[in-house]
Amino acid sequence: MTKPGIRRLAALAVAAALPAAAALAQASVEGTVRLPKALHAPVMNKRYGIVAYAGVLSPYPPLAVVYLEGSFAPPAAPQAAQMVQKDLSFLPSLLPVRAGTRVEFPNLDSTYHNIFSYSPAKRFDLGRYRSDERPIPSVVFDVVGLVTLRCDIHEHMRALILVLDTPHFVLSDTEGRYRLEGLPGGSYVLKAWVDSKTTLSRPVDLAAGPALHVDFP
C-alpha cells in the first residue's frame, strides 16, 4: 500500500471507531415519575413555589429532579447558575446544581430582600440588598444536600436548591415526565428526588442505543 493509502486507511479506521466511542457516551433514559398529589393548596392567596407541611418541603405544583448517581469526573470549568427574586418569589423555586456551583441571586424587585438559609448543607445570610446594588451577592454550594432558602422580610418566599454530586440531572415537567441524555454507559443508580423526605431510586444498566424507559416508583 502506498503511504497516503495507509494514512487514509488509518483515518478511516479512526473514523469508524469514533462513532462506537461516541455511542458509549450516548445512553439516555426517559420515563415518568409518579408525583404526589399536592396535599392542599397554600393557605394564603399568593404564588407559592415551595410549601411546607408536617415538616416536609415540596414544590408547588409538584415536580421531581431525576439524576444519575455514580462517580464522575470533576467539572472542567467553574459552574454558575442564577436564582432571581421577582414579584416577591424566587425563580426558579427548585434549582438543582452540581456541588461547587456558584449561584447568583439578583434582586429584580423594587423592594429589599434578605435571603438567608439555616440548612445544615449551607448556612448563609446575604443581608438586605436592593436591585441596583453591585456586586450581585452569590454563594458557592459545595456540600451535597438540600438547602432551604427563605427571605427574612417576606415570610412566604421560599426556594430549594438541591446540591448534587453529578453532572447528569434534569427537572421533570408538572406531569412527572423527564428525559436525560448524554449519559455514559455502565451500571449506575438512577434517583428521583420528589420532596424533602422522599427520594426514589432504581439501579440501571446504561448502554448506547434507544432510550431506556424507567418509571418511578
Add this chain to the structure above:
Amino acid sequence: MMLVVSAVTAAGLVFAQRGAASAAKSGFQGEFQGMLAASHAVQDVRDAALAERCRALARRPRIHAALEDGAPDLLYPSARDEMVDVMEAGREPAAYSLHARYYRFLDPRGRVITPPGPEEAGALAQKDEARLSMASLPDSQQTGYLIRGEGDTETVDELVAMPIVSSDSGETISAIVVGFKTPWAGGGAGGIRRGTWLGGRLAFPSLGQPERSAILGAMERAVAVPGPAEGSFEVPAGGASYLLFYKLLNPGSVFPPAYEVSVYPLADLLARQRRLLWQFGGAGALLLVGAFLASSLVSGRLSGPVERLAEDSEENRVHWRRAEAALEMTSRELQRSARFSADASHQLKTPVTVIRAGLEELLAGDHLRPEAREEVSGLVHQTFRLASIIEDLLLLSRMDAGRLQIQFSGLDLAPLLAGLLDDLSAFPDSFGLRVEADIAPVLWITGEKRFVSLILQNLLENARKYNRAGGRIRIGSRAEGGWAVVTVGNTGAPIPPSSQEHIFERFHRGAVGENVPGHGIGLNLARELARLHGGSLHLSASGGDWTEFELRFRLEPVAAPDPSA
C-alpha cells in the same frame, strides 16, 4: 316559766356561738377567694399580651427556618429579640409581673429543645427542664406549675404553654413554654399561710416539718378521691389543729394538676371557742341557779347572761375586725392590680401607637408596590385590632375591680339604633346581607351612651360576622312592662346547645378558627355592661337558621319630650 326561759336562752346562746364560729370560717374563705380573683385578673392581661407575642413570633421566617430546616441551635438566638421585653433580665420581677424567668421551645413531638447557652433563655436545671416536655403539642393555651429547688431555694413557677401556629399552613409547628413567678409567693394576711401542692410534693415556705407531713398526707387523701376541685377540712398536726382550704389551680390543663393550699391555725380560735363554751356553760349554770331562786329575781338573772353575751360579742367584734382588716388588704391589692393593669395597658398602648404611626408613614410614601401596600394596610388594621383588645381588657379589669362608674342619664335608643344601622350598611361585607329594622320611634332608657353603644356595636358585629351568604340581620326595639327590649337576630349556623352556656365567658371562641377576627371578650363585656346598667343580655333563640339575642334596659321614668314642642 323558768324552764322555758332557760331553754330559750340556752338555745339562743348555742346558735350565737355556732354563728360566731362559722362567720370566722367564711370570712377567711372569702379572703382566700378575693386574693385568687385579684391575681386572676392580672393573669388575664398578661396572657393576652403573651398570646400576641407568640403570634408575632410564629410569623418570623427565622423561627420557621430554625424549626423546619434542621437548625435547632439557631432557634433561641433568633427568638431572643422577639422575647426580650417578656424576659427583661436584670430587673427583679415584682410580685404581679409580666416578666418571665425562663422560656423553652418544644419540638414537633413535644420535647423540650435545650438552648445552646445556659443564659440564653433563662437558667433552668436539666431535670426541671425535662418536666416542661409534653406528650404532644397543645392546640390551645395550657397552664401548669413547677416546684423546683430544695429547702431555702424552693420556689414555685407558673408555666404557660402557647402553641406556635404556622401562618401559611395553619398547623402547629412548635410550642413555647414560659415560666413566671407565682404572684402569691410568701405568706398571706390575717394568719393565713399559703403553699402549693403538686404531684405529691408540697412547697410551703413558712411551715415546719410535722405540719408539713400532716398536710401532705391530708392532701394526698383528698386528691386521691376524684371529686370537687376545691374544698376545706381540718387537719391535726404537731399537736395543733389547722383549717385547710385547697383549690385546683389549673383545671382542664394537660399539665399535671396543682392545688393551692391555705392553712389557718385553729389553735387560738379553738381556745377562744373553748372559753366561749365554758362561759356559755357557766352562764347556763347560773341561769339554772337563778331559776331555782325566787321567780321575782328572773329579770335580774337574765341580765347576767346578757352581760356575758355582751362580753362574748366583744370577742366576736375582735374577730370581725380581723376579717375586715383582711378584706381591706384584699381591696388594696385589688386596687394595686387595677392600677397595674392600667399601667400595663398604657405600656401596651404606646408601642402599638408607634407601630401604627410608622406603618402609616410607610403608606404615605410612594415606595411601595400594590401588593406591599395591601400587606401594610393589613398590618395597620391589625394594630387597630390590638388597640381595641387592650381597651376591652382595660375596661374589663376596671369592672372587675369595681371601679367602673356608670353615669346614668336619659338616653333615646331610637336615634342611636338608627345611627348604628347606617354604619352597618356602610360597612363593606362579603355576604350581601339584608338588614331589617323594626324600631320603636321613641324609646327612652337610663344609661350611659358610650357603653350602650359599645354593647349594641358588639351585638351587630357578631350578627354580621357569624352570618351566611345571602342572609339577613333583624333589629327590633320595643317597650314592654317597664323595660326597653332590643332584639338582634341573624341567619347562619346556630350556636350548639353545649356551647350556649359558655358564650358569655371570657376568651370563649367556640368552634370558629383563626379566620373569623375577634378575641372572645365581646359578649362577656357586653353582658357585664348590661348588668351594670341594671339590665340584662341573654341568648333568646338559637336553632335551625336563626340566632337571636335579647338585651333589656330600664325604661326612663320621665315622659319623652313633646315632639310638637
